[in-house]
Amino acid sequence: xxxxxxxxxxxxxxxxxxxxxxxxxxxxxxxxxxxxxxxxxxxxxxxxxxxxxxxxxxxxxxxxxxxxxxxxxxxxxxxxxxxxxxxxxxxxxxxxxxxxxxxxxxxxxxxxxxxxxxxxxxxxxxxxxxxxxxxxxxxxxxxxxxxxxxxxxxxxxxxxxxxxxxxxxxxxxxxxxxxxxxxxxxxxxxxxxxxxxxxxxxxxxxxxxxxxxxxxxxxxxxxxxxxxxxxx
Amino acid sequence: xxxxxxxxxxxxxxxxxxxxxxxxxxxxxxxxxxxxxxxxxxxxxxxxxxxxxxxxxxxxxxxxxxxxxxxxxxxxxxxxxxxxxxxxxxxxxxxxxxxxxxxxxxxxxxxxxxxxxxxxxxxxxxxxxxxxxxxxxxxxxxxxxxxxxxxxxxxxxxxxxxxxxxxxxxxxxxxxxxxxxxxxxxxxxxxxxxxxxxxxxxxxxxxxxxxxxxxxxxxxxxxxxxxxxxxx
DNA sequence: ATGCGGCGAGAGCGGTGCTCTTGTTTGGGT
DNA sequence: ACCCAAACAAGAGCACCGCTCTCGCCGCAT
Numbered sequence: 001x002x003x004x005x006x007x008x009x010x011x012x013x014x015x016x017x018x019x020x021x022x023x024x025x026x027x028x029x030x031x032x033x034x035x036x037x038x039x040x041x042x043x044x045x046x047x048x049x050x051x052x053x054x055x056x057x058x059x060x061x062x063x064x065x066x067x068x069x070x071x072x073x074x075x076x077x078x079x080x081x082x083x084x085x086x087x088x089x090x091x092x093x094x095x096x097x098x099x100x101x102x103x104x105x106x107x108x109x110x111x112x113x114x115x116x117x118x119x120x121x122x123x124x125x126x127x128x129x130x131x132x133x134x135x136x137x138x139x140x141x142x143x144x145x146x147x148x149x150x151x152x153x154x155x156x157x158x159x160x161x162x163x164x165x166x167x168x169x170x171x172x173x174x175x176x177x178x179x180x181x182x183x184x185x186x187x188x189x190x191x192x193x194x195x196x197x198x199x200x201x202x203x204x205x206x207x208x209x210x211x212x213x214x215x216x217x218x219x220x221x222x223x224x225x226x227x228x229x230x231x232x
Numbered sequence: 233x234x235x236x237x238x239x240x241x242x243x244x245x246x247x248x249x250x251x252x253x254x255x256x257x258x259x260x261x262x263x264x265x266x267x268x269x270x271x272x273x274x275x276x277x278x279x280x281x282x283x284x285x286x287x288x289x290x291x292x293x294x295x296x297x298x299x300x301x302x303x304x305x306x307x308x309x310x311x312x313x314x315x316x317x318x319x320x321x322x323x324x325x326x327x328x329x330x331x332x333x334x335x336x337x338x339x340x341x342x343x344x345x346x347x348x349x350x351x352x353x354x355x356x357x358x359x360x361x362x363x364x365x366x367x368x369x370x371x372x373x374x375x376x377x378x379x380x381x382x383x384x385x386x387x388x389x390x391x392x393x394x395x396x397x398x399x400x401x402x403x404x405x406x407x408x409x410x411x412x413x414x415x416x417x418x419x420x421x422x423x424x425x426x427x428x429x430x431x432x433x434x435x436x437x438x439x440x441x442x443x444x445x446x447x448x449x450x451x452x453x454x455x456x457x458x459x460x461x462x463x464x
Numbered sequence: 465a466t467g468c469g470g471c472g473a474g475a476g477c478g479g480t481g482c483t484c485t486t487g488t489t490t491g492g493g494t
Numbered sequence: 495a496c497c498c499a500a501a502c503a504a505g506a507g508c509a510c511c512g513c514t515c516t517c518g519c520c521g522c523a524t
Contacts, residue, residue: 239521240522241521241522269510269511269512270511270512271510271512272510272511281511281512281513282514282515285512285513285514290512291512291513
């Protein structure tokens with residue numbers, strides 16, 4: 001993150017900041033963002049609630065810190081899974097690893113998942129330093145597609161982007177320095193939105209009455225998306 | 233809903249209940265579920281906050297009523313769109329109408345969308361009378377697929393369900409009295425989760441930096457899902 | 465006519481986020 | 495070595511929240 005703290009005060013501050021986040025994350029995991037209370041965190045730490053404001057200027061700032069951490073957590077989990085599954089050119093296994101990592105992390109940390117992928121907190125808008133953690137999963141997906149090579153074999157043709165979308169995505173590829181064609185980017189967003197939709201449906205109870213134990217359907221959907229992505 | 237109210241008291245009660253919901257819905261639309269406050273609603277209605285508890289036993293019950301109304305609102309919007317687009321056997325137009333209806337409703341009512349499709353409120357679990365409004369959009373989609381006839385022409389084969397998923401969805405079809413094959417149900421959930429994912433991504437800011445003005449990508453994705461659904 | 469039940473209002477409880485003030489500790493510049 | 499400013503912890507307090515309880519009032523069915 002930053003340079004090592006020099007003075008004892010800096011060290012204590014860094015430590016306390018970390019402790020606060022830890023306790024807050026535990027409360028978040030147990031009760032959800034809604035019920036996360038600064039005062040309760042302060043109580044558990046044995047300090048006055050007003051003292052917390054030396055470390056986080058508001059409750060929303062604390063939540064933002066937890067959001068960044070959650071993005072990093074799921075991002076690292078996904079990167080590990082992708083790396084473990086497909087270094088030797090098996091992109092479909094890597095894709096499956098990515099999807100399974102997202103889903104299992106989401107099921108283990110539903111409140112943190114809801115915090116980052118569910119409805120945003122009222123006045124929240126992402127600061128710039130959120131961007132890198134925010135992008136880890138999409139970048140991991142793009143990495144799989146890049147490594148899977150240019151030989152696309154999906155059921156959709158290669159040049160199937162309508163004009164406006166092509167120009168828009170060309171600009172995105174340019175601006176982001178991504179070395180994939182725009183059509184691949186489109187397929188990536190399509191697939192990522194698809195698995196996100198299923199995971200959210202499962203977590204938020206929208207699959208009740210249809211794919212209720214979601215494991216078979218999730219595996220099926222992940223495989224169909226792999227077909228669409230043209231993954232070998 | 234129920235029989236017409238007879239006495240003046242019943243009439244007043246029904247009217248006030250409606251007024252409370254209206255004011256609450258306005259607050260919800262303006263500020264989000266998080267900031268919806270019983271006391272503020274009571275203030276705007278010129279009554280004591282404690283009096284509201286004669287009509288809704290808790291804040292969560294009020295929110296539940298708003299959830300049901302939101303499901304009904306998006307459901308009716310979708311049904312209208314489907315009916316307007318495709319009565320004469322143009323299933324792809326009907327599917328496009330469904331998707332556009334969902335997205336435009338979501339963009340017009342982001343907080344209500346977040347309420348029903350975003351992270352659920354902490355202790356909430358859907359009561360039984362939520363089931364019908366909850367199911368209107370999925371049923372509309374199944375209606376399109378049923379009317380599109382049995383001649384499936386998508387890029388995936390007809391009998392592509394793995395064993396466990398097939399048996400699970402056969403049971404669902406049986407239990408729900410749905411007259412579609414299990415494979416069609418699977419494709420329906422797949423497609424519905426996909427467009428839901430895109431709409432949620434757009435509303436919750438996850439498309440920032442990729443498909444940021446989402447119109448072209450949404451149209452593209454809806455069309456790709458139509459292909460996958462085998463819609464003519 | 466009467467009694468009961470629905471109703472509105474008020475006070476009040478425990479909780480929240482956040483601010484302001486007060487006194488203390490700490491560390492760097494002189 | 496000292497001194498002062500900055501960082502810090504704590505407490506009181508403000509405005510708000512959901513919710514409960516009690517109290518009078520009034521319409522309605524008996």
